[in-house]
Amino acid sequence: MEDPMLIPTAAKLSAFVGLSASDLNELARLSRSDVQTTAAKMDLISEGENPRSVKLILRGWACRQKLLPDGRRQVLAYLLPGDICDLHVFILRAMDHSITAVTDVTYARLGETVFEELADAHPRIMQALLWDALVSSAIQREWTTNIGRRTATERVAHLLCELFLRMRLAGLARGNVCEMPLTQIDVADATGLTAVHVNRTLQALRAEGLIEWRRRELHIRDLDGLKSAATFDSNYLHLDHDEDRLSVREF
Amino acid sequence: MEDPMLIPTAAKLSAFVGLSASDLNELARLSRSDVQTTAAKMDLISEGENPRSVKLILRGWACRQKLLPDGRRQVLAYLLPGDICDLHVFILRAMDHSITAVTDVTYARLGETVFEELADAHPRIMQALLWDALVSSAIQREWTTNIGRRTATERVAHLLCELFLRMRLAGLARGNVCEMPLTQIDVADATGLTAVHVNRTLQALRAEGLIEWRRRELHIRDLDGLKSAATFDSNYLHLDHDEDRLSVREF
């Protein structure tokens, strides 16, 4: 069996709570149950559909998105390996947006009962999932702010900064490099800009020596510089965890 | 004692689940416990503070907001009477935004244990609160879309449409009129526009006969027209409830 800490979900949740060996095994087990694949550009679930499972992204990138009747597209979130969608989604009748594969995506589907069992047998995982859900909401708020009140350069820099830090948190960055499979159109639809303007903005960020981005690989050349170009403040990612309440305790 | 259905929270949650007389009484009871008041423009809780209670808005309007270092302001959500903030917020160490009173606000503070008790004694309320939390997330996503991909006119029309429908859901509209205590600056900071441009946009909406807005009162003169000017689709409010699973059952 693979090392459970290599599972991005485990890496990420561990940043919040200490997880026991048994917790880590449980995450590994969940990552092997009901595994599905979706090709790039296809929906994992479409707007209007009735959600029947929580999705745990194992490999590849997905996004939440809305389409307006005339085709305008807004990306609401990027889902990276290790991300979990919509802990409590069973309560809703219909999706108000779709979840779409950016690259080919492999994911596990978790049914409603999984969480009832988790709450009993692995309360620490459940608490970490709740934390993760709250962080997802916080990210959504930060995106609202990003689009509403930042300039084009700040928006793009902010997005890249966030994605890099999240990839690193999931154990998916090597040094200051991470995979970046988005197109400039994807960046545009996430930041409320046009692809043309994103292109010019990226050129400026490159010219300032802040980033390089070629062949689906993002190199952060100056993280502090990028953060300050973005007015980036990582508080919304809630990476500070409460050591007292949440450290590992093996029973 | 007042009629429990007059409590806006009860009105709103009833739109989702059927609540028993005992549930309604419990909501009335919660609305009387630990009641606080905050004057307009003051924070109910500030960014960086450690959240110690869930807030239930009883009277007046509040907002969630973020301030960038240079003073730019983004309103993330408006909280109307009956709204509940952040069901699971105890898990987080620090607020990533502040909750600020728009008008004078009266609210009840609910501690962590309240929800443990509710889950046992009033599971139907708990389920409704979970639904409400999911709808709040959905609203946040819609705002991201609004700011990212709609024109100024669409944005403003969309915001007014949403606020009116939410007020009506909470039992706080008379016909096609509701209270609207926001300034044009508030609307601007919620839609990613400037106050000057909001002003011109509102004049256009008035000229088209869609709304009137004077003395803190909004009159919707043509709801369908306003919706279509906004490309408004109410699906994100998740007003459709599942009769089978969620109708009242008295035991």
Next chain:
DNA sequence: CGTCAAGTTGAAACAGGTCAAATACCGTGG
């Protein structure tokens, strides 16, 4: 080596921003 998607460039247009002054509104105290 051809094809299709993604990225880049330039020129022109415009939605919305900025600045600054004028007006209306509203509660308060004389």
Next chain:
DNA sequence: CCACGGTATTTGACCTGTTTCAACTTGACG
């Protein structure tokens, strides 16, 4: 009841960041 002061709204003139459109280049892949 009116004058006052502060806040919110409205107006006009001008400006600019971003969009639009259309063409061209590069890159990935069978």
